[in-house]
Each structure stands twice: as C-alpha cells, then as structure tokens.
Amino acid sequence: xxxxxxxxxxxxxxxxxxxxxxxxxxxxxxxxxxxxxxxxxxxxxxxxxxxxxxxxxxxxxxxxxxxxxxxxxxxxxxxxxxxxxxxxxxxxxxxxxxxxxxxxxxxxxxxxxxxxxxxxxxxxxxxxxxxxxxxxxxxxxxxxxxxxxxxxxxxxxxxxxxxxxxxxxxxxxxxxxxxxxxxxxxxxxxxxxxxxxxxxxxxxxxxxxxxxxxxxxxxxxxxxxxxxxxxxxxxxxxxxxxxxxxxxxxxxxxxxxxxxxxxxxxxxxxxxxxxxxxxxxxxxxxxxxxxxxxxxxxxxxxxxxxxxxxxxxxxxxxxxxxxxxxxxxxxxxxxxxxxxxxxxxxxxxxxxxxxxxxxxxxxxxxxxxxxxxxxxxxxxxxxxxxxxxxxxxxxxxxxxxxxxxxxxxxxxxxxxxxxxxxxxxxxxxxxxxxxxxxxxxxxxxxx
Ligand code: S3P
Numbered sequence: 001x002x003x004x005x006x007x008x009x010x011x012x013x014x015x016x017x018x019x020x021x022x023x024x025x026x027x028x029x030x031x032x033x034x035x036x037x038x039x040x041x042x043x044x045x046x047x048x049x050x051x052x053x054x055x056x057x058x059x060x061x062x063x064x065x066x067x068x069x070x071x072x073x074x075x076x077x078x079x080x081x082x083x084x085x086x087x088x089x090x091x092x093x094x095x096x097x098x099x100x101x102x103x104x105x106x107x108x109x110x111x112x113x114x115x116x117x118x119x120x121x122x123x124x125x126x127x128x129x130x131x132x133x134x135x136x137x138x139x140x141x142x143x144x145x146x147x148x149x150x151x152x153x154x155x156x157x158x159x160x161x162x163x164x165x166x167x168x169x170x171x172x173x174x175x176x177x178x179x180x181x182x183x184x185x186x187x188x189x190x191x192x193x194x195x196x197x198x199x200x201x202x203x204x205x206x207x208x209x210x211x212x213x214x215x216x217x218x219x220x221x222x223x224x225x226x227x228x229x230x231x232x233x234x235x236x237x238x239x240x241x242x243x244x245x246x247x248x249x250x251x252x253x254x255x256x257x258x259x260x261x262x263x264x265x266x267x268x269x270x271x272x273x274x275x276x277x278x279x280x281x282x283x284x285x286x287x288x289x290x291x292x293x294x295x296x297x298x299x300x301x302x303x304x305x306x307x308x309x310x311x312x313x314x315x316x317x318x319x320x321x322x323x324x325x326x327x328x329x330x331x332x333x334x335x336x337x338x339x340x341x342x343x344x345x346x347x348x349x350x351x352x353x354x355x356x357x358x359x360x361x362x363x364x365x366x367x368x369x370x371x372x373x374x375x376x377x378x379x380x381x382x383x384x385x386x387x388x389x390x391x392x393x394x395x396x397x398x399x400x401x402x403x404x405x406x407x408x409x410x411x412x413x414x415x416x417x418x419x420x421x422x423x424x425x426x427x428x429x430x431x432x433x434x435x436x437x438x439x440x441x442x443x444x445x446x447x
Contacts, residue, residue: 001411001422001423001424001426001427001437002420002421002422002423003411003414003415003420003421003422003423003440004414004415004420004444004445005392005414005415005416005417005418005419005420005444006261006265006415006416006443006444006445007444007445008265008266008269008443008444008445008446009266009268009269010266010268010269011268011269011270011446012270012271012272013269013270013271013272013442013443013446014271014272014273014274015258015271015272015273015439015442015443016250016274016435016439017250017251017254017255017258017273017275017276017433018044018045018046018250018251018254018432018433018434018435019042019043019044019045019081019248019249019250019251020044020248020249020250020251020252020253020277020282021044021046021048021049021108021251021253021432022108022182022208022210022251022282023044023210023214023246023248023249023277024040024043024044024046024049024052024248025048025049025052025106025108025109025112026112026186026210026211026214027040027043027214027244027246027248028040028043028049028052028053028056028063028084028086029052029056029112029113029116029190030214030218030241030244030246031061031086031088031243031244031246032056032059032061032086032088032091032094033088033090033091033116033190033193033241034088034090034218034240034241034242034243034244035088035089035090035093035240035243036087036088036242036243037085037086037087037243038085038086038088038243038244038245038246039083039084039085039086039244039245039246040083040084040086040245040246040248041081041082041083041245041246041247041248042068042081042082042083042247042248042249043065043082043084043248044248044251044432045082045434046430046431046432046433046434047104047105047430047431047432047434048104048105048106048108048109048431048432051102051103051104051105051106051109052106052108052109052113053084054102055101055102055103055109055113056086058097058099058101059094059095059097059101059125060089060093060094060095061086061087061088061094062086062087062088063084063085063086063087064084064085064086065082065083065084066082066083066084066085067082068080068081068082068083088243090240091116091120091193091194091241092120094120094123095123096122096123096124096125097125100125100126100127100128100162101113101125101126101127101128102128102129103127103128103129103133103161104129104130104133105129105130105132105133105359105402105428105431106129106133106431107133107136107183107358107359108183108186110127110129110133110136110138110161111138111141111183111184111186111187112183112186112187112190113127114127114138114141114142114145114152114163114165114187115141115145115186115187115188115189115190115191116187116190116191116193116194117165117167118145118148118150118151118152118165118167118168118170118191119145119148119150119167119168119169119170119190119191119192119193119194119195120167120194121167121168121169122167123165123166123167124164124165124166124167125164125165126162126163126164126165127161127162127163127165128161128162129161129162130402131402132359132360132402132403133161134160134161134162135160136160136161136357136358136359137159137160137357138156138158138159138160138161138163139157139158139159139160140177140178140179140181140184141183141184141187141188142158142159142163143158144173144175144177144184144188145170145187145188145191146158147173147175148170148171148172148173148191148195148199149168149169149170149171150165150168150170150191151165151166151167151168152164152165169194170191170194170195171195171197172195172196172197172198172199173188173195173199173200174198174199174200174202175188175199175200175201175202176202176203177201177202177203177204179203179204179354180203180204180205180206180207180326180327180354181203181207181354182207182208182209182210182211184203185201185203185207185211185212185231185233186210186211188201189201189211189212189215189222189233189235190211192235192237193215193220193237193238193239193241194237194238195237195238196237196238197236197237198234198235198236199234199235199236199237200232200233200234201231201232201233201234202230202231202232202233203230203231204229204230204231204327205226205229205230205231205324205327206231206281206284206324206325206326206327206328207231207281207327207328208279208281208282208328209279209281210279212224212233215235215239217244218239218241218242218244219239219242220235220239220241221235221236222234222235223235229324248277249275249276249277249278249304249305250273250274250275250276250277251276251277251432251433252276252277252279252282252283252285253282253331253332253405253432254432254433254436255273255276255308256285256332256335256336257335257408257409257412257433257436258271258273258310258439258443259271259273259286259289259294259296259308259310260289260335260336260338260339260412261412261415261440261443261444262310262311262312263289263294263296263310263312263313263314263316263339264313264339264342264412264415264416265312265313265443266312266313267311267312267313268312269311269312269443270309270310270311270312271309271310271443272307272308272309273307273308273309273310274301274307275301275305275307276305276306276307276308277304277305277306278298278300278301278304278305278306279304281328282328283298284325284328284329284332285329285332285336286298287325288319288321288325288329288332288336289336289339291319292316292317292318292319292339292340292343292347293314293315293316293317293343294310294314294316294339295310295311295314296308296309296310297309297310297311315344316339316342316343316344316388316390317343317344317345318340318343318344318345318346318347318348318388319340319343319347319348320347320348320350321347321348321349321350322350322351323350323351323382324351326349326350326351326352326354327354330354330355330358331405333349333352333355333362333366334362334366334405334406334408334409335405335408335409335412337349337366337369337370337384337386337409338409338410338412338413340386340388341370341373341375341386341388341393341413342388342389342390342393342416343388343390344388344389344390345387345388346385346386346387346388347385347386347388348383348384348385349383349384349385350382350383351382351383352382352383352384353381353382355384358403358405359402359403359404359405359406359431360400360401360402360403360406362403362405362406363379363382363384364379365400365401365403365406366384366406366409367379367384368398369396369398369406369409369410369413370386372394372396372397372398373393373394373396373413373417374393374394374396375387375388375393392416392417392418393413393416393417393418394417394418395414395417395418395419395420395421396410396414396417396421396422397421397422397424398410398414398421398422398423398424399423399424399425400423400424400425400426400428401425402425402428403428404428404429404430404431404432404433405432407423407425407426407428407429408429408433408436410423411423411426411429411436411437411440412440415440415444
C-alpha cells in the first residue's frame with residue numbers, strides 16, 4: 001500500500017467509525033451465555049469480532065447478521081445499523097467443538113473464552129491462534145484459573161496457546177494481578193459466573209470497565225472500588241445471564257486515529273466523528289492530546305454517546321505520561337506517538353512495557369517507525385522517548401507485521417511525510433477497522 005501525503009487544504013469531513021470492538025466481543029459472549037434470543041445493534045465489523053462470532057458458532061450458538069442499509073447520499077454513513085441476532089440454549093448447552101477453536105489474532109477472544117470454558121463442566125476443547133496470538137502471554141489467565149481448580153494443558157506449560165481446556169466446577173478464589181489487564185480481569189469475572197461463592201480480583205487501576213458494567217446491566221451484583229491505585233472487585237456467583245438487546249456505539253480507539261489526522265491537518269480542515277462511545281476511561285487519550293495543546297470538542301449526544309470534533313492544526317508540545325496513566329491509554333500509544341513526532345520537544349512514555357505483549361512488540365516496532373520517519377527515539381527498559389517537531393517526516397517503507405494499530409499509525413504519519421510512503425502488509429487494519437483506508441483517502445486526498 002502506498003500512502004501519499006495529504007493534499008487537503010480545507011473542508012469538513014464526517015467519518016463513520018466502526019462500532020466498539022471491546023463491547024462487541026463482550027455482547028457476543030454474553031448473548032452466547034444467556035438462554036434465549038439476544039440482539040446486537042451495530043456490531044463491530046472488525047475481523048477480531050468475527051473471530052469471536054465464529055468461535056461461538058463452533059460451540060453451537062446460532063448467529064445471524066442482517067446488514068445495515070447505506071445512505072445513498074453519504075455512502076460512508078449507514079442509516080440503518082447492522083443487527084446481529086443470537087440464539088443460544090445457554091452456556092451449559094454449549095457443545096465441545098470437534099476441531100480446535102480458532103481465536104485468530106484476537107487476545108480478547110482467547111482470554112475471555114478461556115475463563116468461560118474452564119468453568120463449564122463437561123465441555124472440552126482446544127484453543128489456538130495465529131502466529132502472533134500463539135506468541136502472547138496466556139499464563140496470566142491460566143495461573144489463576146488453575147488455582148480455582150481448572151484443567152488447562154499445553155506444550156508451553158500453560159504460558160501460550162494452543163491450550164486444551166477440560167471444563168470443571170471451579171472453586172472461589174482471590175486473585176491479585178500484577179498486570180493491568182482488562183482481558184485477564186474479564187476472564188476471571190466470566191469464570192465467576194459459574195463459581196459458587198466469592199471471587200475477588202485486585203489489579204492495577206485504569207483498565208477498561210466494560211465487563212463489570214455490562215454484568216451489572218444484566219443484574220449481576222458485581223461491586224468494585226479503587227484504593228491506592230488498585231481496583232478491587234467482588235462477585236458472588238453463580239449467575240445465569242439473561243438475553244439482552246445491546247446497542248454498540250463507535251469505537252473511541254478507532255476515533256483516535258482520525259483525531260490525530262485532524263490535529264495534524266491545516267487549520268481549515270474539520271473532522272467530525274459522530275456516535276462515539278462516551279466512556280471516560282476509553283477517552284483518556286483526550287487528556288494527553290489536550291496536555292499537548294490539541295483541541296478536541298466532545299459534545300454529549302444522549303446516553304453513553306458523544307460526537308468528537310477536531311479542527312485543524314494547533315501548536316503542539318511534547319508531554320510526559322506516567323506509568324499510572326498507561327493502562328487507560330494502552331491501545332492509543334501508537335497513534336499518540338505519531339502525534340508526538342509532530343509536537344515540539346521530547347515526549348516520554350513511562351511504564352510502557354505492556355506494549356511488548358500486544359499483537360506485536362509495539363515498543364520496538366514504534367521505535368522503528370519513529371526512526372524510519374527520521375525522528376529521534378530512545379528506549380530504556382519500559383520507557384519510550386521520542387523527539388518531535390512540526391516539520392513533515394521523512395518518507396519510509398514500514399512493515400507493521402500484521403499489527404493493525406501500528407499499520408494505521410504508520411498510515412496517519414505517512415500522510416504528513418515529504419514524499420509517499422510504502423506500508424507493507426497493510427491489509428491487517430481489518431482486524432479492528434475494515435474501512436480505515438477508504439476514510440483516510442477521503443480525508444487526505446478528497447478536499
Ligand atoms: C482489551 C483489553 C486490552 C486492550 C485490548 C482490548 C479488552 O488488553 O489492549 O485491545 O477488550 O479487554 P489487555 O487486557 O491485555 O491490556
């Protein structure tokens with residue numbers, strides 16, 4: 001894929017973002033656990049979410065997608081959102097799949113299903129992933145599930161996929177997580193739905209709160225509070241989840257790419273992002289952008305939804321982000337680092353070690369992108385520092401090696417290079433944002 005420098009000088013662009021990936025995974029899984037018919041309105045078209053849907057089909061759940069209707073006047077805007085109808089006989093009727101469950105590239109699919117499958121007596125299956133997922137840490141989930149009595153085996157001793165799970169009745173546990181991971185927390189909360197007694201989870205604060213909030217919406221008495229930088233949760237199972245209608249708003253993490261595009265565009269360019277999930281934790285990246293001098297308006301548009309508007313380039317300054325802020329920003333670090341490349345001074349990310357465990361080693365790959373773009377960068381332990389200024393970057397060839405967020409970050413950065421850039425294997429953006437390149441083209445070459 002060749003990405004040309006932006007030629008847009010003026011105009012207002014409305015970008016229809018995909019629905020939130022995290023919420024779609026969870027609503028699919030909750031619908032599959034519940035007995036009865038559930039509906040997901042506006043599910044994410046991300047490949048990762050299709051992976052979750054396919055895995056649930058393998059477990060015997062019926063899912064049917066009705067595509068949304070496009071507005072012919074504005075081909076990027078669907079006027080009727082897609083609907084997904086899910087029919088399940090309940091988690092206890094899931095059947096053991098005859099072939100391994102393919103979790104593809106999706107850490108959320110693998111980790112959340114591990115929690116559910118391990119706690120479902122009578123079910124047995126093997127979970128595997130693609131090369132990237134097979135290399136990501138699973139021991140952080142497996143360790144706690146085994147403490148609760150789970151039977152999970154694999155050649156890696158439980159550290160990596162593929163893993164074979166033989167579902168059992170698990171015991172109550174109390175877990176103190178070292179890593180700030182919403183996926184691990186969610187796996188344990190989902191296991192807790194089939195455990196008689198208290199499950200307590202204590203983890204570093206700042207991870208997304210979707211699982212606990214959605215469980216509460218279904219009548220589960222899941223309580224939590226934060227104390228001394230940690231979140232402490234408690235749930236006393238078992239619970240039978242009820243079918244629901246889930247409405248999914250647009251993905252804030254997808255919004256971040258077009259916000260940065262807007263912030264780096266000329267003053268006369270305005271980007272409007274409607275229908276975004278109004279979740280303070282997921283919008284934490286706005287705090288960093290504001291600290292750098294970027295102006296983004298957030299207009300509330302009803303319960304749980306907002307519109308984000310960004311109006312052209314401001315004077316941008318480097319910033320320093322603490323380790324405590326990282327859990328809420330983790331998926332946005334690649335695109336915020338691109339913003340930092342155009343912000344005067346040295347931007348520092350402290351406690352960025354978790355980036356090494358994502359779809360690729362994002363810490364190393366981000367440093368490579370910054371170098372390829374001709375900017376200074378330092379990596380020391382878990383700290384990443386980049387040097388920015390407001391000049392266009394040097395043209396580059398960059399291979400994100402299957403990492404969707406790095407590919408999109410590299411494409412936004414390329415829009416402000418002196419010459420066209422080459423992105424190898426850029427098709428992986430479909431993992432979270434299938435229409436990314438058509439929206440990018442519309443904004444950068446269409447004005
Ligand atoms: C996610 C949690 C985060 C995030 C990932 C989605 C989720 O991962 O990076 O993209 O939906 O729970 P970790 O839990 O590994 O931090």
